[in-house]
Amino acid sequence: MKKRVVVIGAGLCGSVVSTLLRNDFKVTVVEQSRKQRPLFDDVDCPTGELNTSINRAQGLGGTTNYWHNALIELDADDLTKAGIEPAGMTPYYAKAWSFFLSESELADCNRARDLNRKSVEQGVSTVAHMVLPQARHNVWELANRRNPGDGIDVVYGHAERVVASAAGGTSYVEVKGKSGLERIEADHVVMAAGGLATPVLLANSLGQPSAFCAGYHDHPMAYVAKVRLRPDSRLKAISCTATRSAEVRAGLVYKSADLKTVVYLRPAIDLRLGSITGPARYILSDLRNDPFSPKKILMLLGNLEAVREAILFKTRSGFRGDYYSILILGEQTPIPTRGVQLSPGKRPALNWHVTPDELASYDASVARFFTEFDADILERKVLPTSSWEFRNAAHHSGTANQFVEHTRDTSLPFFAAKGLPSSFVCDGSILRAAGIANSGLTLVALSYRLAELMRTLA
Ligand SMILES: Cc1cc2nc3c(=O)[nH]c(=O)nc-3n(C[C@H](O)[C@H](O)[C@H](O)COP(=O)(O)OP(=O)(O)OC[C@H]3O[C@@H](n4cnc5c(N)ncnc54)[C@H](O)[C@@H]3O)c2cc1C
Numbered sequence: 001m002k003k004r005v006v007v008i009g010a011g012l013c014g015s016v017v018s019t020l021l022r023n024d025f026k027v028t029v030v031e032q033s034r035k036q037r038p039l040f041d042d043v044d045c046p047t048g049e050l051n052t053s054i055n056r057a058q059g060l061g062g063t064t065n066y067w068h069n070a071l072i073e074l075d076a077d078d079l080t081k082a083g084i085e086p087a088g089m090t091p092y093y094a095k096a097w098s099f100f101l102s103e104s105e106l107a108d109c110n111r112a113r114d115l116n117r118k119s120v121e122q123g124v125s126t127v128a129h130m131v132l133p134q135a136r137h138n139v140w141e142l143a144n145r146r147n148p149g150d151g152i153d154v155v156y157g158h159a160e161r162v163v164a165s166a167a168g169g170t171s172y173v174e175v176k177g178k179s180g181l182e183r184i185e186a187d188h189v190v191m192a193a194g195g196l197a198t199p200v201l202l203a204n205s206l207g208q209p210s211a212f213c214a215g216y217h218d219h220p221m222a223y224v225a226k227v228r229l230r231p232d233s234r235l236k237a238i239s240c241t242a243t244r245s246a247e248v249r250a251g252l253v254y255k256s257a258d259l260k261t262v263v264y265l266r267p268a269i270d271l272r273l274g275s276i277t278g279p280a281r282y283i284l285s286d287l288r289n290d291p292f293s294p295k296k297i298l299m300l301l302g303n304l305e306a307v308r309e310a311i312l313f314k315t316r317s318g319f320r321g322d323y324y325s326i327l328i329l330g331e332q333t334p335i336p337t338r339g340v341q342l343s344p345g346k347r348p349a350l351n352w353h354v355t356p357d358e359l360a361s362y363d364a365s366v367a368r369f370f371t372e373f374d375a376d377i378l379e380r381k382v383l384p385t386s387s388w389e390f391r392n393a394a395h396h397s398g399t400a401n402q403f404v405e406h407t408r409d410t411s412l413p414f415f416a417a418k419g420l421p422s423s424f425v426c427d428g429s430i431l432r433a434a435g436i437a438n439s440g441l442t443l444v445a446l447s448y449r450l451a452e453l454m455r456t457l458a
Contacts, residue, residue: 002026003458006173006186008159008201011062012440013427013447014192015140016099019147020451024458028153028184030175032193033058036065036138043196043340044349049391053282056194056394060154061138063194063394064440069137070249071100071441072130074434081333081433084446085409092445099146099444100133101246108243116238116250124372127238128251128262128436135245155184161205162189164420188422188457190450195396195428199340200348202403202429206419214339215401217332219262219436220354222388223276224366225326226268226381233376239265240319247316251329252372253436254365259358260331261365262436267312268323271381275306276325277389322378326369329436330354330362334398352392359385395439400429410446412453426450 003025007018010031018027036059041051056063073093076086097106113129121127157177165171172183191198199213229235238250251262268275275281279299300307309325332338332354341349363385370377400417404425407414415424426447428439 003187004028004185005188005190005454006030006184007190007192008162008173009062009191009193009197009427010060010140010154011056011192011194011427012064012139013443014190015061015064015143016147016444016447017190017192017426017451018152019143019149020448021454022147022152023149024455025188027150028155028186030155030157030159030173030184031058031060032156032158034156035059036061038066042347044347045352046349047351047353047392049389050350050352052279054394055392056196056396060140062140064137064139067136067440068132070130070132070438071097072128072437074437074442075126078433078435078437081435083406083408083414083432088409089445092448093441095448096441096444099142100137100441101131105133105243105245109246109248112241112243112248113250116241116248119234119238120250120252124368125252125254125263128253130249130251130438132247132249133245134247155182157182159193159201161201162191162417162420162423163205164423186422188424188454189420190454191417191423191425192427195399195431196340196348196350198425198427198429199399199403200342202400202417202420202425203342205417205423206403209342209344211342212339213342213399213402214336215334215398215432216339216350216352216396217334217398217434218352218393218395219329219331219434220352220390221327221329221393222390223281223325223327224383224388226271226273226276227265227324227326227377228271228322228379229324230376230378231322233373235265235324235373235376236319239324240316242316251436252369254368256364256368257357257361259333259361260436261362262329263366263369264327264329265324266309266327267319267321268309268325269305269312270323271379272305273381273383275303275309277383277387278303281306281389282391326366328362328366329393330358331435332358333433334401340399350396354390359388362388395428395434397428397431397434397439400425401432404430406432410449415446415450415453424450424454
């Protein structure tokens with residue numbers, strides 16, 4: 001008889017891991033919602049600008065129902081900071097890329113990457129190579145297509161905690177569903193509930209209902225300036241290249257005080273700052289995922305400049321113009337004060353603040369961008385650093401920090417939950433660092449790695 005694996009969460013990692021294990025184990029997936037729904041306010045956030053937009057989602061596919069499909073690798077520095085041996089990760093990144101793209105599509109994107117590097121990498125900045133496949137996927141469906149096989153049981157309900165048997169093996173997951181509390185027995189558990197829910201699950205399973213789960217990091221983003229470029233500036237071409245089936249965007253990465261900042265250029269109409277300041281500055285992408293919000297429609301109508309610029313960006317036509325907004329994303333690393341606070345009977349609260357040291361580092365990097373591309377920039381209007389309005393980028397990471405071993409490679413202990421035998425963590429919460437990269441591609445690579453390791457336990 002096959003051993004039983006219970007995977008908690010049917011989002012990006014849960015979908016990939018469960019479909020990869022389906023032929024070796026009897027797999028049950030626990031997903032909190034039958035409906036695909038965005039989550040706006042399932043956490044409190046005194047730091048602000050988290051619940052104004054979708055910060056994650058539920059239902060089969062999890063947050064990938066609403067994601068932007070932007071794929072980017074962590075570089076060797078980031079991987080080392082994350083406790084992942086860079087060379088060891090290469091085959092898993094290859095699997096992750098081919099999960100999303102065919103061989104020829106990937107070759108097209110790599111060609112664009114190489115050209116972008118050749119055009120701008122001259123010793124100061126490096127290129128952040130981001131790929132957006134045109135076809136957006138619900139990853140539950142994609143994973144089931146890529147990894148077909150034996151049936152997977154889906155149980156709808158909220159996993160409350162994992163209970164380990166007295167003998168040491170994991171014995172069950174407690175799930176709150178429509179008909180009350182249910183126990184689902186398991187030989188192994190994979191917690192893939194996402195970077196904000198998995199720490200709650202871990203703390204509750206370990207009897208720590210008031211825990212502070214430190215280690216949270218993201219790459220908060222802010223618009224910082226507008227520029228007018230020389231008509232022949234190389235920055236235009238690198239900012240957006242269309243291949244047959246994807247878009248390749250190059251950001252410019254600078255490192256100051258051991259933290260990275262990436263600079264992306266987005267088309268603009270002129271140098272006026274109204275479209276990149278105030279609550280409407282991301283309005284079109286907010287509305288795409290939440291199209292019937294009267295508050296957001298009103299905001300949109302109040303900032304037509306932002307609408308026109310968003311259309312220039314989405315249709316790519318603006319990348320031929322001369323005006324651009326400067327959007328930065330800044331690296332965060334785990335610090336003891338940033339994380340998820342649990343309080344019995346209350347919603348968890350997230351603190352994702354940008355520290356003064358981080359702000360100083362991002363500021364220094366922006367200055368280096370202006371120096372490096374001084375000859376390309378004919379005019380600029382820069383927002384004072386004190387008025388950069390940061391927004392959380394929803395790459396909720398690092399919150400399992402205190403619940404896992406800090407290994408230097410991705411052997412099984414990297415994923416193992418301390419104090420919960422036979423339980424593993426695989427989602428944003430396990431990622432101890434991510435530089436300025438969107439985490440999704442790396443999480444798919446880690447899901448492949450964990451599935452390979454778990455097969456040896458079958
Ligand atoms: C709007 C938006 C756009 C994004 N775009 C990108 C992008 O372009 N590229 C990128 O790399 N990243 C993107 N991200 C980040 C993205 O969230 C992650 O890449 C990815 O979805 C994380 O996967 P995950 O498996 O950790 O969590 P999720 O995909 O969020 O999945 C977690 C799942 O667990 C379920 N769950 C949670 N708690 C419980 C519980 N207690 N019991 C049972 N089920 C539970 C949830 O319902 C959900 O289905 C985006 C995020 C948002 C919000």
